[in-house]
Amino acid sequence: MKVVILAGGLGTRLREETEFRPKPMVEIGERPILWHIMKIYAAHGFSDFVICLGYKGDVIRDYFMNYELRNRDFTVTLGSRDLEVHDSHGESGWRVTLAETGQSAMTGGRIRKIRPYVGDSTFMVTYGDGVANVDVARLAAFHSRQHRLATVTAVRPSSRYGELAIRDGAVTLFQEKPQVTSGWINGGFFVFEPGVFDLIEGEDDTLETGLLPRLAARNQLSVYEHEGFWQCMDTYREAQQLNAMWDAGAAPWKVWS
Numbered sequence: 001m002k003v004v005i006l007a008g009g010l011g012t013r014l015r016e017e018t019e020f021r022p023k024p025m026v027e028i029g030e031r032p033i034l035w036h037i038m039k040i041y042a043a044h045g046f047s048d049f050v051i052c053l054g055y056k057g058d059v060i061r062d063y064f065m066n067y068e069l070r071n072r073d074f075t076v077t078l079g080s081r082d083l084e085v086h087d088s089h090g091e092s093g094w095r096v097t098l099a100e101t102g103q104s105a106m107t108g109g110r111i112r113k114i115r116p117y118v119g120d121s122t123f124m125v126t127y128g129d130g131v132a133n134v135d136v137a138r139l140a141a142f143h144s145r146q147h148r149l150a151t152v153t154a155v156r157p158s159s160r161y162g163e164l165a166i167r168d169g170a171v172t173l174f175q176e177k178p179q180v181t182s183g184w185i186n187g188g189f190f191v192f193e194p195g196v197f198d199l200i201e202g203e204d205d206t207l208e209t210g211l212l213p214r215l216a217a218r219n220q221l222s223v224y225e226h227e228g229f230w231q232c233m234d235t236y237r238e239a240q241q242l243n244a245m246w247d248a249g250a251a252p253w254k255v256w257s
Contacts, residue, residue: 007128008054024128029246043256044137052110108205131253132230143191146222155187155230
């Protein structure tokens, strides 16, 4: 099953970083968040990726074209330029298709453009700026049992604020930025049947206000409830939080060994 990653947006709320590179290339622990997302899927056996490029897509192209030389030891014979690459790494065997989907296309439009790379098979989709400890193999199995065109993963976001429990003038619980206990939001991590392509109305169509509401109106959108960790990286502050987790060795999305 192919994994489609939306990586073409402008990332305007993270302008401190995205002025120079696309948001999926903003680093967590010296690796792009895009790499972290791919590692999540690969840990569950899904390593055939289609990356939808747009804004500053050449940065992503260059990263993968030079991936082996950036991440492995090698010997080069000067003059002949013969190259011998040594050792292996955890990403060996990944298949990565880099698909240009345009500077201005919206999320639905980008998915429509990668139809030739997906064909008539079930496929996964996620955003290029969010990490989670979602069991995507279990998500795929859940989707298969529902017999609908699409499944969306619902998550409970972390609160921006600390939570206090108070009794008799004293604090009985203090939790810094806990996950909220009520209310679900779209966490990405979708599974789609190829029939969704026929419901996307063009380049300007979005998942969030176009395709997903249409699917819901037709009773063709299942929901997979994820109670675990999930965090998007919309702002510089959130990027700092994710880096702090990684540096502390406490990154819940690190489901690989």
